[in-house]
Amino acid sequence: MRPAEPPPIRVPVGEGSPRWTSRTVQRRVPLVVHNATSAGRLLDLLPLFHDDFRVQLLVTSTGSSAFQGGIREIFAELELPVLPWEQALSTPVDLAVSASFGGELAHVQGKLSVISHGVGYTKKLGTPGAGSREPTFGLSPEWLLADGRPFVDGFVLSHPEQSERLARVCAEAVPAAVLAGDPCFDRMLAARPYRDRFRRALGVRRGQRLVVLNSTWNPEGFFGSGGSLDVLPGLLPRLAAELPADDYRLAAVLHPNIWHGHGPGQIRAWLDRARRGGLTLIDPVHGWRQALLAADLVLGDFGAVTYYSAALGTAVLLAADGREKLDPEAPLAEFVRRAPRLDPHAPLRPQVERAWEEHRPDPAPAGFVTSDPGRSAELLRRHFYALMELPEPAAPASLEPLPLPPYDPPRQTAPLSVRTRVSGTHITIERSTEHPHDAVGDAHLAVHEETRHPGDLEAADVITRDGRADDPRLGGADLWTAEVLREHPHCAAAVYVTGPGGCTVRTRDHGAFRLTACPGADADPAAYASSLHAWLAHGGTVPPDGVTLRTHTAGGAHPFLVESVDPRRAAIGRGLPDPDTPDTL
8 A cells, every 4th residue: 555645746847837836848858766776876867967957857756666765865965846656646737857767757748768876787686576587677578568568768788798788678668768877876986086085085194095895785685684695794803803993994885775774873873883893874865986986995795886896906805695685697697706805804904905905996886887978968869859759958968077075084982902112202002892812013092082981981091082172072172182181190191182193291290292294294193193192102201392203004104293382281280280270279
């Protein structure tokens, strides 16, 4: 039984709409959404209709997908008139564009064009009532014919390989097929020059490698628990423990059907420990392509996003196979058969390093994603306007550039085991949530003040905090660092990080210091602070005019300047009164 639909809209279509509309248009174009995944692909197409006063855009949802979460939010973002599905089926339109099958598409009153919401048509998925038969989704008679006849006026394919498979399995639909490239991939190709910006947006520092975990929706996917081995729960803490925090940055791109199917709050709850260890969850609609462009390695599965990664030339390790879910003739299936595998039982760091070092881009995935790279806007607009029987606008067709995501650096609140080796003013450092028993160097424990377990703070040698220099809640670096040393007698250094290149450190025995990254340095200020702590413990002293130390991590040296803070304030760390602080503090 379908859920109750909202009442029909009256503007800009509906009963009596000419009376209320300000402009008379020549064409009506509804975008037909099945779920958040297909909506994301339709968002790529919006610029093809920009600036055309002859066209009224609408949106509607078939309600046929099991994954309805996220659709309402995307509709609110689009701010286009929303047609209830029953009204959409009863309203004459000039062109309906869908990025999926399912629902009563055959009853649309107008021309219908369908594009793929993945990398072509690759996965097996039966229609309702199909029993055990699992044809290729979108590329079989079960999906393309209604009452034995094709109902799609334009079937958009991205590569002739898809046309050849279509001819073998459903020749009736071949006349509707049109090769028009891949707008999703074209947007990524156009954004390649901005890779470094996308990396900086994720807080990836010089020398760090960004590892993106990717999973398609499916019990057999990387995130799923229905495969031969449920590797994810045990793999996540090992990734944080075996991949040093300053050498690696971790992010996850999950299929929208995972994200909205289980609920973003549940995903965050399941991945809480991993997030506290530095894993960032990427927006599955607006941010995943930028993350792929920024990545050094994708730890993925048999989904389209992993294949896009390989097409971009990025190293890939498969953590889940799932080839039985794929059309064996699809290029994605061949890629899965040949791609290197992750052994979840073996040490992870050597596998990751080997995959990155030995990787050589394979031209095959890029060759099969699209036969017309960079031309999808031109080809798609030509196709859509031909179906509408409307002359194209004079301006060249174009797609929207991928936006620069908000700055989202890692937020590690799990305790970090720190190993250091000091040689003069050079300090080699490695920080991880755990350290192997045979790790070399001196050890200390660095804990973020927002750790989940307050007992961690009592054992911490270094306690850190991120905050604005003028944050009134914390009182700034001077007040906060003084409070930390008073409240935690075991703590030797309190670190207040105010930005990506600097922090204030108050030590219990040596006073307070300001740490500033020198030109060419690009490490975490908390790593500078742990380096200073180790250097001081080895007998280092800071002269009146300061000293430059060098943190060695992520394959490079990062110089930073250490300067003493006003000695009156430094006295707080030694238990002496501060003349600028009230006695009631």
